[in-house]
Each structure stands twice: as C-alpha cells, then as structure tokens.
Amino acid sequence: MTDHPIGRILTEAAFGRFPAADGSVEMVRPWHPGVEGVLSMTGRAYVATTRSRESVLAHQPDGYGRAVDPLFVSWLAGPGGWADCLDAVLMALGTGVGGPPSLPAMAGHPRVAHARLIRDDVEVFGDDRGLITLGRGLGGLAELGIEILASHGAGAGRSLIRDSLGLVGEGQPVVASVAPGNARALRAFLAAGFTPVGSVQLVRPAQR
Numbered sequence: 001m002t003d004h005p006i007g008r009i010l011t012e013a014a015f016g017r018f019p020a021a022d023g024s025v026e027m028v029r030p031w032h033p034g035v036e037g038v039l040s041m042t043g044r045a046y047v048a049t050t051r052s053r054e055s056v057l058a059h060q061p062d063g064y065g066r067a068v069d070p071l072f073v074s075w076l077a078g079p080g081g082w083a084d085c086l087d088a089v090l091m092a093l094g095t096g097v098g099g100p101p102s103l104p105a106m107a108g109h110p111r112v113a114h115a116r117l118i119r120d121d122v123e124v125f126g127d128d129r130g131l132i133t134l135g136r137g138l139g140g141l142a143e144l145g146i147e148i149l150a151s152h153g154a155g156a157g158r159s160l161i162r163d164s165l166g167l168v169g170e171g172q173p174v175v176a177s178v179a180p181g182n183a184r185a186l187r188a189f190l191a192a193g194f195t196p197v198g199s200v201q202l203v204r205p206a207q208r
Helices: 005-014 053-057 070-077 110-118 156-167 183-191
Strands: 024-028 036-041 044-048 087-093 120-127 130-136 142-148 173-178 195-204
Touching (some): 005 044, 036 070, 070 195, 110 120, 110 130, 110 195, 130 156, 156 183, 173 183
Parallel strands (some): 024 044
Antiparallel strands (some): 036 044, 130 142
C-alpha cells in the first residue's frame, strides 16, 4: 500500500475510477529521491516536483496537455538535468500465483541499472524468455519492466508479462511505463491485460 497521492490516484484508476476531467493541475511531492515529473490523465495533470508552487504555476501548465509541453518539462529538469521520453502509463492487477525465478546474477544488467535510478527496491526475475525488473515505481506502486531475448519469437513478451503479474499480490495494482513508439512492447502489454490510464514523463534535475 502506498501513501503517495499519485499511488492513490493510480490505484483508483486501476479499478476504473478516474479524477474529474476539469483541466486542473495538482502539485505533489516526488515519490523517489531525485526523480520528478508529470503524470497526465484525461483532463487532469499532476506535477511532482520540489519547485515552488508559484514558479510552476507561472508556466501555466494545465490538464489538457500543457503540463507535458516539452518546454515545461525541460524547465522542470533544469540545466544539465535529464528528461525521459513521454511514456504511456498502463495498469493491471497482480495475481499472486508466483512467477519466474529471481535472477540476482543479472543485477548489473543495463535494464536493472536504469530501473534503480528511478525506482526503489528493484528486484530482478526472469527465464529463457527474458528479464523482468520489479520495484516500487510511480507513486510507490509496483512497477514492471520487461526485456525479451531476441531469440524468442511472437508471444514471448506477452507470456512473460502475464507470468510476471504472479510476482505481485492478488488484486494489487501494477504499473508499466511504455514508450508509445515501442509498438511491439505496447502491443504485448495490452494483450497481456494491461489498460492505459495516462502518461508520465520523468525528469532528474541536475541541481536545484
């Protein structure tokens, strides 16, 4: 369970309950040290930042798209900061049946290193189909990342994603952030039962 506002909002969305599409923007605290960003949903946006409310509102973000304007996101990151691509936020529910085995020997994999920059308590699982990262991501919720081995054909990603849901407790919300341009991954997550609920763009400010 998470006590972060983004976690609560996404948990509601996982069960089909969404915030009012009134164009508003809400400021919230970051959920991971050094990581900020914007969660955008239909007609509503949430800006997670340590910047002041006055400085954020001076840029006039709104829930209809201006909160993910590249100029606004670049300002959030600041000079020398890092901005991730805009990802679709997908959600499903854990099944709690168990999943692929732990792979601690893969802790140095680039996929794992990236996950640990933006998530907490990241663990690595997988099998001959590919690699799974599972940690506390958006709003403190369980968040999955998947990397499929090139030797596997159609259906490997879909089956690995479905099996990875068994690593999360039954009925617990699970997040996946997928770049829309990664159409193969997006199709696999959708086919495995994930539902789109919004988008997110993360930044890591160099300094404040």
